[in-house]
Amino acid sequence: MAFNGMMSIDTSTAQPGGREALDRALVAIGAERDRAAFALVFRHFAPRLRAFMIRGGCDRGDAEEIVQDVMVTVWRRAETFDPRQASASTWIFTIARNRRIDRLRRERRPELDPNDPALVPDAPRSADQSLALSQDTRRLESAIATLPQEQRDILERAYYDEKPHSVIAEETGLPLGTVKSRLRLALGRLRKEVRDHG
Amino acid sequence: MGEIERTLGGDGGRLPVHHIGEELLLDYAAGATSEAMSLLIASHLALCPMCRQQLAELELVGGAMLDALPDDECDEASLDAVLARLDRDDVTPVQPTAPVAADPAVDGILLPEPLRSYVGSDLNKLGWKRRIRGLDECVLPVGGARVSLMRIHQGASMPKHTHAGNELTLVLTGGFTDARGSYLRGDVAVTDQHVDHQPTADLDEDCLCLAVVDAPLRLTGRMTRFLNPFLRI
Ligand SMILES: [Zn+2]
Numbered sequence: 001m002a003f004n005g006m007m008s009i010d011t012s013t014a015q016p017g018g019r020e021a022l023d024r025a026l027v028a029i030g031a032e033r034d035r036a037a038f039a040l041v042f043r044h045f046a047p048r049l050r051a052f053m054i055r056g057g058c059d060r061g062d063a064e065e066i067v068q069d070v071m072v073t074v075w076r077r078a079e080t081f082d083p084r085q086a087s088a089s090t091w092i093f094t095i096a097r098n099r100r101i102d103r104l105r106r107e108r109r110p111e112l113d114p115n116d117p118a119l120v121p122d123a124p125r126s127a128d129q130s131l132a133l134s135q136d137t138r139r140l141e142s143a144i145a146t147l148p149q150e151q152r153d154i155l156e157r158a159y160y161d162e163k164p165h166s167v168i169a170e171e172t173g174l175p176l177g178t179v180k181s182r183l184r185l186a187l188g189r190l191r192k193e194v195r196d197h198g
Numbered sequence: 199m200g201e202i203e204r205t206l207g208g209d210g211g212r213l214p215v216h217h218i219g220e221e222l223l224l225d226y227a228a229g230a231t232s233e234a235m236s237l238l239i240a241s242h243l244a245l246c247p248m249c250r251q252q253l254a255e256l257e258l259v260g261g262a263m264l265d266a267l268p269d270d271e272c273d274e275a276s277l278d279a280v281l282a283r284l285d286r287d288d289v290t291p292v293q294p295t296a297p298v299a300a301d302p303a304v305d306g307i308l309l310p311e312p313l314r315s316y317v318g319s320d321l322n323k324l325g326w327k328r329r330i331r332g333l334d335e336c337v338l339p340v341g342g343a344r345v346s347l348m349r350i351h352q353g354a355s356m357p358k359h360t361h362a363g364n365e366l367t368l369v370l371t372g373g374f375t376d377a378r379g380s381y382l383r384g385d386v387a388v389t390d391q392h393v394d395h396q397p398t399a400d401l402d403e404d405c406l407c408l409a410v411v412d413a414p415l416r417l418t419g420r421m422t423r424f425l426n427p428f429l430r431i
Contacts, residue, residue, distance in 0.1 A: 033291075035281065042277050047270040055267075064276065071280050077292045090261030097229040097260065107341060109229070110237040110312035112244045117301060118310040120211035120384065122247040140262040159263040164230040165221045180221050187220060187259070194258055 018044070019137065022088035030078035042071055045092055055160040056100060066103055070096050089137050100162065134194050143193045151186035154179060214246045214384035222388075223249060227256035232342025237312060238366050238386070238410045244310035245384035307371055313408060316340065317347065321406070330357075332399075343412045350374060350399040350407070358396040365389040365411045367397075372405035374398060 022044055025037035046067055053063035073095050081091055101109050112119070144152065157168045165183060169176040218226075218239055225231045226239045243250050283289065302308065302319045309317065316338060317324060324336045324347065332354025336347045350356065352372070366388055373382040374397040381387050381397075389395055399405040 030291075035284075038281075038284075039277060042280065043272040045264075046276060047272055048264055048267040050273075051267040051270070052264055068276065068280050068283070072283055072289055075280075075284055075291075076289050079291050079293060087258070087261055089265045090258050093260040093264045094257055096264065101229050107233045110233065110240045110316075112240045112250075113311040116244055116311040116314075118244055118308045118314070120213065120245045120247060122250075123213065137258065137262040137265055140258065141266050144259070144262055144266060155259070155263065158224055158228045158230065159260050160267075162228055162230045164225040167230075183221055183224060187224070187256070190259055191255055194255055 019087060019089075023083040026074070026078050026081045026088050026091070027083060029075060030081055038071075038075060041074065041088065041092075045074075045088075046071060049092070049096055052096060052160060053100065055156075056104075056162055058104070062103075066096075066099055069103070070099050073099065087137055097162075139193045140190060143190055147186055147189065151182045151189075154182050155186055158183075211245065212382060212384065213248070214242070214382075214386070216379070216381055216385035216387060217246065218242055218249050218386055219388060220252065223252055224256055227253055227260060232412075234340045234343035234345045234410050235366070235412070237316060237340055237345065238368050238408055241310045241313040241408060242368050242384065242386050307406070309370060313370075321347070332356075343410050345408070345410050348405075348407045348409050350397070350405040352399055352404050353401045355398040356396060365409060367410075368408045370406040370408060372403040373400040374405045374407075375400065 022041060025034070025040045028034040028037040029041070049067045049070055050063050053066050054060065058066060070092070074092060077095070081088075086094075098109050101107055144155070147155070153172075154165075154168055157163045157171070158165065163171070165179050166176065168174075169179045172179070222231070222235070222239065226236060231239060243253060302314065304319045304321070307321065309319065309321075317336075321336075326334045326336045326349070329335045332351045333356065334349040334351075338345045338347065347370075348367075350372075366386055367381070369381045369383050369385050369387075371383060373380060373385075375381070376387070376395040376397045378387075378395070380400075387395075387397075
């Protein structure tokens with residue numbers, strides 16, 4: 001493939017397999033407008049994005065249109081992708097989430113500006129306090145797969161259906177406190193997988 | 199000097215001690231908060247490295263959730279359609295944005311983004327209204343909830359009240375104290391129907407806050423007429 005050897009990925013978190021290939025492909029799109037790299041990213045993410053939109057309430061036509069929009073945005077914004085900051089999955093998830101808000105709710109999504117002079121910078125940390133996130137989502141995915149069904153169900157309603165936890169409580173008939181405690185248990189378990197195990 | 203650092207943020211910025219809360223941050227990460235709530239949450243994020251870290255984790259979970267969706271066969275016709283769009287449409291690449299050079303603070307007050315883009319840098323240009331003695335309010339046109347800037351005059355106490363829904367208050371300058379503690383720049387006070395509170399602004403300067411209310415308030419003390427977020431009949 002045309003897109004190897006030009007980026008500097010932190011090799012301490014690099015693993016063989018598909019995830020790094022997707023990260024590298026995004027870098028190659030940004031640096032070289034590489035269409036083969038774009039096709040690789042498209043073939044991996046388009047079916048998942050379509051499922052994401054349909055699960056979130058889109059009909060097939062809307063889903064197809066939004067997926068195409070997301071992928072065009074991926075092409076346009078690839079230069080801003082930084083594999084040290086996010087994995088391909090995380091980065092594309094945020095684009096898809098924002099596109100869904102824009103298209104289905106017709107609302108703005110206020111976000112912080114990383115270049116804002118008002119930004120309070122991260123506190124300096126010593127090496128053993130490092131909170132660097134592992135961008136290897138495979139461990140995270142297997143942790144999600146092994147969560148108790150009642151916890152995974154709430155995560156799916158939040159991330160796929162875009163429901164706030166208060167609405168999840170109404171829809172499931174669960175007390176709000178139960179929804180919150182299941183969320184906390186699930187997120188506490190998942191946090192172990194993304195923090196400092198490199 | 200500590201006062202100026204506290205007001206301006208930047209390198210001398212204090213770290214908040216009252217945060218958004220994990221459930222609400224998850225709502226935001228999943229895209230489930232209204233524009234109004236998102237505005238307050240994102241403005242807190244600018245002032246709070248800890249919640250930024252937590253959000254990064256929640257978005258990482260979002261990426262893993264996306265990846266866990268069924269890996270169906272890719273529709274090659276759809277890929278061809280997008281490749282054709284890349285040739286045909288205006289799909290100019292987006293360059294990374296450069297840092298803002300000028301200091302946009304006015305009168306020593308530096309609002310964080312994204313709030314600054316909503317209201318501008320100069321608070322004096324906004325339409326402030328005196329609500330009660332010691333409290334000025336400027337309602338912002340944002341969808342999804344009542345959103346306003348509140349200026350509590352130094353040392354002023356607000357009437358005691360509770361809320362039928364949730365009120366989130368983000369301190370931008372100065373500070374206030376209620377029964378639960380002290381709130382300074384970057385701190386978020388989350389108030390629901392179980393909290394009966396009576397904030398009092400610190401003595402040294404006016405307290406400027408961003409307040410978002412998603413349901414009407416209920417008064418618990420003697421009151422005449424009020425408006426939310428702090429006050430409404
Ligand atoms: Zn925080």
